[in-house]
Amino acid sequence: MxxxxxxxxxxxxxxxxxxxTDFVNAVWLEGIPSLYAKKHKISFEKAYEIVTKAYNEVGEHRIEWYYLDYWLKKFDLKITKKELFNMYKDKVKxxxxxxxxxxxxxxxxxxxxxxxxxxxxxxxxxxxxxxxxxxxxxxxxxxxxxxxxxxxxxxxxxxxxxxxxxxxxxxxxxxxxxxxxxxxxxxxxxxxxxxxxxxxxxxxxxxxxxxxxxxxx
Ligand SMILES: [Mg+2]
The missing domain is CATH 3.40.50.1000 (HAD superfamily/HAD-like)
Structure with missing residues (x-):
């Protein structure tokens, strides 16, 4: 007591x-890989592999791992954080x-x-x-x-x-x-x-x- x-x-x-955790997972594991796939004209599966490998290389002990803007820049994805969030706004609960x-x-x-x-x-x-x-x-x-x-x-x-x-x-x-x-x-x-x-x-x-x-x- x-x-x-x-x-x-x-x-x-x-x-x-x-x-x-649905929204946060969607942003990192669906959003980023699908944008990457589109940019490089590759399958989602291939993009997912590349993107998650890059996440793991940085690893959760480095601060960049947590900064979405760092990843948008690193992968050169022409989207703002806000636009990406809005893609998955239905998953926010x-x-x-x-x-x-x-x-x-x-x-x-x-x-x-x-x-x-x-x-x-x-x-x-x-x-x-x-x-x-x-x-x-x-x-x-x-x-x-x-x-x-x-x-x-x-x-x-x-x-x-x-x-x-x-x-x-x-x-x-x-x-x-x-x-x-x-x-x-x-x-x-x-x-x-x-x-x-x-x-x-x-x-x-x-x-x-x-x-x-x-x-x-
Ligand atoms: Mg928690």
């Missing part, structure tokens, strides 16, 4: 937590429980987003929920870090002038949303929507509504 009154800030991961929980909690706590997605991905996907958030932190855009490290969470608490113990974070990645924030004393919960087996004993939630029970609402 969490202390309802001790908690001041509730932080949410975005991909897989507030929104499904917010989880039902997220909408409910965010609206309910926004009058009671300071809500923030702590994501490693690039800011533009966040704005585009969370548009209807943005008014409920006090602040959006992007590890890659704001702090130039590729992953949400304990330093990232430390900086977030410092900027918001709260103690880690006064903060809750919820997200679906064991290391970046659970173990790292826990290291500095944040009350982190692992969101496990599909009830995957986890090798460790963790404080997990099946859905976001469970946080309301833990806060005793």
């Amino acid at each position: 969490l202390s309802k009154t001790r908690i001041k800030v509730i932080s949410f991961d975005m991909d897989g937590t507030l929104v499904p 917010i989880y039902k429980d997220a909408e409910h929980v965010i609206k309910f909690l926004s009058n009671r706590y300071t809500l923030i987003v702590s994501s490693n997605a690039e800011k533009d991905f966040i704005w585009f996907q969370l548009k209807p929920l943005l008014p409920y958030f006090h602040h959006v932190f992007s590890a890659t855009s704001d702090l130039k870090e590729v992953k949400k490290s304990q330093e990232f969470y430390g900086k977030v608490c410092e900027l918001l002038k709260v103690e880690p113990e006064e903060t809750v974070h919820i997200g679906d990645h064991l290391v970046f949303d659970y173990l790292n924030p826990r290291k500095i004393g944040i009350n982190a919960f692992l969101l496990n929507r599909n009830q995957h087996k986890i090798g460790l004993k963790v404080n997990s939630l099946k859905n976001l509504k469970e946080i309301l029970d833990l806060l005793n609402f």
Whole structure:
């Protein structure tokens, strides 16, 4: 059980937590390869192979991996980020429980987003929920870090002038949303929507509504 009154800030991961990953996957794994295929007049399959190989060569430990503009430039694709996003706007969805929980909690706590997605991905996907958030932190855009490290969470608490113990974070990645924030004393919960087996004993939630029970609402 969490202390309802001790908690001041509730932080949410975005991909897989507030929104499904369909949109982001479509942009990277459908959009870019199909534009590449068109430009070079090759099959989608061939383009997919080339593009994903290039992604892997850079790898998720380098900041460029996260910057869509870097890839548009690298592959010389004549499209803007916005045009590419709009191609897949039908895939943008917010989880039902997220909408409910965010609206309910926004009058009671300071809500923030702590994501490693690039800011533009966040704005585009969370548009209807943005008014409920006090602040959006992007590890890659704001702090130039590729992953949400304990330093990232430390900086977030410092900027918001709260103690880690006064903060809750919820997200679906064991290391970046659970173990790292826990290291500095944040009350982190692992969101496990599909009830995957986890090798460790963790404080997990099946859905976001469970946080309301833990806060005793
Ligand atoms: Mg996530």
